[in-house]
Amino acid sequence: MSKVLMGPSTLIYPMPVLLVGAKVNDKPNFMTVAWSGIAGGNPPMISVAIRNQRYTLRGIRQTMTFSVNVPSADLVKEADYCGIVSGSKVNKVDVCEFKVFYGKLGNAPLIEQCPVNLECKVAHILNLGSYSLIVGGIKETHVSEGCLTDGKPDFNKIKPLTWITDPASQYCVFGDVIAKAFSIGKELKARQ
């Protein structure tokens, strides 16, 4: 199949839809982030890319802590809203009617309505041009009780979103499970 060159671009699939929280000037604020990924396993780490001028980044630098909250599809309106307005102008917690709580770190604001919440402590900040890459240690994980099955997080109940940029900028839910991981690939071992 022939290939078309697109130039340097941020094109991976899927990208998550996450609400990153921090206290800015002592008040909780949240922004929507799609540019994030797990960064390590032992200890558990996460990376979040944030444009340098963003208000939430100021709070992350002030407190050196932040949260990552996974909104369910039911919160798509709130998740979108937190990406289009700035906390420097509006109290997003009030507008979105987020119930904010705090955990182990004490100052990483967490959203009760989001089924999964991570409390993170900044380990590194890389200056990558127009963005800063925040690399944080994940210090605690909170999961809504109603989103567990046999004590484990259940993605069917969590109902996470993905953000698609092309052919249009949209939010999408998950579809069918098509294969077991660490399993279906074994069929190819016969070819070794």
Next chain:
Amino acid sequence: MSKVLMGPSTLIYPMPVLLVGAKVNDKPNFMTVAWSGIAGGNPPMISVAIRNQRYTLRGIRQTMTFSVNVPSADLVKEADYCGIVSGSKVNKVDVCEFKVFYGKLGNAPLIEQCPVNLECKVAHILNLGSYSLIVGGIKETHVSEGCLTDGKPDFNKIKPLTWITDPASQYCVFGDVIAKAFSIGKELKARQ
């Protein structure tokens, strides 16, 4: 809704399924990675977390270049396989029948069958315990011609995968679009 504490864990949704490539001792090799995210926009950057003892990491350090390939659902078997065997023991390119090509960087191996391929140059390597976080500049993007609509990458044709860890380790495709991004959130502006 009450919350259950899970301890520090790598729990975000969705996680991608990506094939990261590098030449190791001058031969192309690929490994499956779920711990990756976009790390910056201007210039375009990506992060990939790789366990220190992985064979592919050796090649990334040797050449300081790597590729990120997005497999479609049709390649789920190959994507799983590349995560369960090591290139130190098996020639994964042969087993998976990958057609390898090279682009602008010359030594970042790309998989023709994958609809999206990024060529990357290492900018930073962070030592994060058992994992290294490779932060790379995205230098070129290749998209299969058949996966474009009106010249833009089309998610419905690319058919990316997500990896779910709980309640079981599985691969899942994407379902319905539920909202327009940078749009549905505007409804909440009335509450400001």
